[in-house]
Amino acid sequence: MVLNYIWIAFFLAGFGVALIRLMQGDLMIFSQVLSGIFDTAKTGFDISLGLVGVMSLWLGIMKIGENAGVIQLFARAISPFFSRIFPEVPKGHPAGGSMVMNFSANMLGLDNAATPLGLKAMKELQEINPQKDTASNAMIMFLVLNTAGITLIPTSVIAIRQTIAIDQHIVGFNAADIFLPTLIGTFISFVAGLVAVAWVQKIKLTSAPMLAFFGGFSALMAALWGWLHNYPAEQMSRYIGLLGSLVIMSIIVAFIAVGAWRRINVYESFVEGAKEGFGVAIQIIPYLVAILVAISVFRTTGGMDYVVGAIAWCVGAVGLPTDFVPALPVGLMKTLSGSGARGLMVDVMKTYGVDSFQGKLAAIIQGSTETTFYVLAVYFGSVNIKKTRYALTCGLIADMVGLVGAIVVGYWFFK
Structure with missing residues (x-):
């Protein structure tokens, strides 16, 4: 519903600005708007088709990992950490396994598998919820961490960047090259969400598994900082790109090798997952075209320039740099709509260049934040929860901290 209002507002505001420009003597403004609509509709369709191959490839590889048991092994490896932050969930309860699998799928880019696993976890958490119309502590922790979850591989963002680069x-x-910055950005968001909910629920974050998790990740980031911080931004970007490519390629090879070792039919598993990838890529066409067309109307008339200019003026007034401002709307939209934020990200890349600082920052923000309103509405709605308590507040805290963190990380790596 919120996205509906935003979509309408883009058209109405754009039309109003165009009328003002017409009265000022700009006789070509409506021709430019109409041309922009048709060009942008084609762009949205082309980008979506460009995703077909990449999404089919990646989901095919992920299906191999799932059938080979690699995803399940990963879930068992992180289960000690989850048992500390969900003390109300009995040991061995099915909800624990579903939650771990949901987070594992999100980390590895299995969006189509993560949602049904998450809904399954919510139904199992509802079974042990004493107040059926009120969100339990475990539900709130699960959803906040779901919206702020760490993304190991931002598959769709990488695929869109590659498609636009070809264009x-x-x-x-x-x-x-956004792999490492996005990973750090999602970690910042994850920690913010975890600390916010843990503070309300009075969960201690000093147990051995928790400290091992935070300490291990911090040590990894410190090691990478020690390696990269002496290099110029351009050379640092090349090394980050190499690291991201190496990690992704290693995961692909490892999944295939384990699948072969366990004697599963690797080829058929890949084809099964690739079919899902084709469906995912085709499914986003109407959503991407819809939001890109609305943004085109607002931008072509000059409305977007006024908004970005106003934000830049406010930021500059307090003495901060303003070159990140064009990417900021991506993060603000992401809390409301993933497809809307994706459209804004594409718009930034098309306007400033996919390899520009603004284009890279928009990609990092897109990969570091989540659709909080959508996730809370769908997951709570699936089990008829009416009283969500502090879930939205903690989710928005995680999102806003993650947005700021993504901007800082973007400057750190690419400026």
């Missing part, structure tokens, strides 16, 4: 005829472009 912009950029040779030698490495779409995976």
Whole structure:
């Protein structure tokens, strides 16, 4: 419903600005708006088709990992951490396994598998919920961490960047150079959400598994900082791209190798997952075209320039740099709509260039934040929860901290 109002507002506001420009003597404004609508509709369709191959490839590889048991092994590895932050869930309860599998799927880019697993976890958590119309502590922790979950591989963002780079005829472009910055951004958001909910629920974050998790990740980031911080931004970007490509390729090879070792039919598993990837890529066409067309109307008339200019003026007034402002609407939209934020990200990349600082920052923000309102509505609605308590507040805290963290990380790596 919120996205409906935003979509209408883009058209009405754009039309109003166009009328003002017409009265000021700009006789070509409506021709430009109409041309922009048709061009943008084609762009949205082309981008979606460009995703078909990449999404089919990646979900095919993920299906191999799932059938080979790699996803389940990963879930068991992180289960000690989850048992500490969900003390109300009895040991061995099915909800624990579903939650771990949901987070594992999100980390590995299995969006189509993560949602049904998450809904299954909510139904199992509802079984042990004493107040059926009120969100339990475990439900709130699960959903806040779900909206702020760590993304190991931002598959769709990388795929969109690669598609746009081809469209912009950029040779030698490495779409995976946002891998490490996005990972750090999602970790910041995850920690913010975890601390916010733990503070309300009075959960201690000093147990051995918790400290091992935070300490291990912090040590990894410190090691990477020690390696990269002495290099110029351009060289650092190349090394990050190399690291991202190496990690992703290693995961692909590992999944295939384990599948072969366990004697599953790797080829058929890949084809099964690839069919799902085709469906996912085709499914986003109407959503992407819809939001891109609305944004085109608002931008072509100059409405977007007024909004970005106003934000830039406010930021500049307090003495901060303003070159991140064009990417900021991506993070603000992401809390409301993933497809809307995706459209804004594409718009930034098309306007400033996919390899520009603004284009990279928009991609990092898209991969570091989540659709809080959508997730809470769908997951709570699936089990008829009416009283969500502090879930939205903690979710928005995680999102806003994650947005700020993504901007800082973007400056750290690419400026």
